[in-house]
Amino acid sequence: MSREKRKLDHIHLAMEESTSVQSHFDLIRLIHLSLPEVNLAETNLSTSISGVPLHSPIFINAMTGGAKSVKEINRKLAHVAKETGIAMAVGSQRAALQKPELWETFQVVRDVNPKGVVIANLGADSTWDDAGQAIDMLKADILQLHLNVPQELVMPEGDRSFVGILQNIATLVDRVNIPVIVKETGFGMCRETYHQLIDIGVQIVDVSGGGGTDFIAIENKRRTQNDYSHLQAWGQSTAISLLESLSCQNQLTVLSSGGIRNTLDIAKSLALGAQAVGIAGLFLRILQTEGTTALIQYIQSWHQQLHTIMTMLGIRELAAFKQVPLVVQGELTNWCKARQID
Numbered sequence: 001m002s003r004e005k006r007k008l009d010h011i012h013l014a015m016e017e018s019t020s021v022q023s024h025f026d027l028i029r030l031i032h033l034s035l036p037e038v039n040l041a042e043t044n045l046s047t048s049i050s051g052v053p054l055h056s057p058i059f060i061n062a063m064t065g066g067a068k069s070v071k072e073i074n075r076k077l078a079h080v081a082k083e084t085g086i087a088m089a090v091g092s093q094r095a096a097l098q099k100p101e102l103w104e105t106f107q108v109v110r111d112v113n114p115k116g117v118v119i120a121n122l123g124a125d126s127t128w129d130d131a132g133q134a135i136d137m138l139k140a141d142i143l144q145l146h147l148n149v150p151q152e153l154v155m156p157e158g159d160r161s162f163v164g165i166l167q168n169i170a171t172l173v174d175r176v177n178i179p180v181i182v183k184e185t186g187f188g189m190c191r192e193t194y195h196q197l198i199d200i201g202v203q204i205v206d207v208s209g210g211g212g213t214d215f216i217a218i219e220n221k222r223r224t225q226n227d228y229s230h231l232q233a234w235g236q237s238t239a240i241s242l243l244e245s246l247s248c249q250n251q252l253t254v255l256s257s258g259g260i261r262n263t264l265d266i267a268k269s270l271a272l273g274a275q276a277v278g279i280a281g282l283f284l285r286i287l288q289t290e291g292t293t294a295l296i297q298y299i300q301s302w303h304q305q306l307h308t309i310m311t312m313l314g315i316r317e318l319a320a321f322k323q324v325p326l327v328v329q330g331e332l333t334n335w336c337k338a339r340q341i342d
């Protein structure tokens with residue numbers, strides 16, 4: 001199976017995926033305050049990731065590149081990012097490191113949006129030389145290193161050994177001279193992982209939890225033998241991954257992604273301590289079914305909605321979301337009790 005064919009399969013199968021009806025975000029309630037004392041015009045959506053300023057907490061998360069036929073998707077996503085002022089991560093650049101003719105499928109993102117915040121993406125097992133090339137290819141502001149162990153294992157042609165990855169991340173974080181995000185790919189993270197990463201010097205994680213794109217489900221649909229459907233929904237939801245991060249947030253910048261459906265999920269992510277919020281599958285589906293203008297309008301309306309929610313909550317700055325009172329309900333309460341999360 002060629003890498004190019006796999007990338008196209010991922011896009012087609014991700015298009016079929018729909019976000020689950022029950023999301024753990026539904027078990028978190030932000031408490032309504034009747035006297036917010038805020039003027040909507042004063043609310044401010046700007047934030048930053050390790051000193052890189054962002055106009056909005058919303059960013060397009062890593063999806064594609066590395067196949068001639070997906071260059072157009074990256075061009076359109078970059079146009080959306082430019083028009084809405086949001087940051088954009090590209091998909092894994094590994095394929096382009098092996099085939100220089102594929103560079104243009106990523107470089108289009110920087111060409112379309114020369115002043116935007118662009119995030120490079122590679123697997124966490126990549127070398128320092130690979131990282132340097134991936135960053136140069138995009139003049140990237142930030143580098144994402146992705147973790148996708150369950151996906152690799154369910155992929156017939158995927159990796160089978162994951163020995164040495166933590167040490168490799170330590171080397172990259174030490175040597176790369178732009179901020180490095182260690183991100184999951186829809187399986188979420190837990191406190192144990194955060195501590196492993198903090199101990200080797202990682203400062204930013206994207207929890208990328210379950211509830212949205214499910215790469216076990218996607219890879220399972222590409223298999224003909226050895227059914228793995230019982231492993232679907234493996235991992236921690238995004239809400240649980242954020243709860244697990246609460247005790248580490250003084251040492252770690254936490255980004256939220258995975259199954260974000262609307263601005264209330266974004267608000268809840270920010271209230272659980274996220275600094276910014278990534279969306280992948282949903283934006284791809286809107287882009288491919290409704291087009292570029294529709295996705296731009298969608299994100300613009302999300303920005304308006306975030307101003308509205310901030311006003312209702314009585315906050316002017318995104319950082320103040322962390323003080324917003326909230327209640328955790330149902331299954332999540334049991335998780336917090338079992339894991340001693342206050």
Ligand code: FNR
Nearest residue numbers: 014062063091092146185208212213258259280281
């Ligand atoms: C992805 N994702 C991804 N992540 C990554 O770090 N490198 C990659 O190359 C890809 N490729 C990719 C392709 C497609 C088609 C999709 C939909 C997703 C994972 C993505 O960045 C994100 O972590 C998960 O999809 C969870 O977010 P959503 O989709 O639930 O919003």
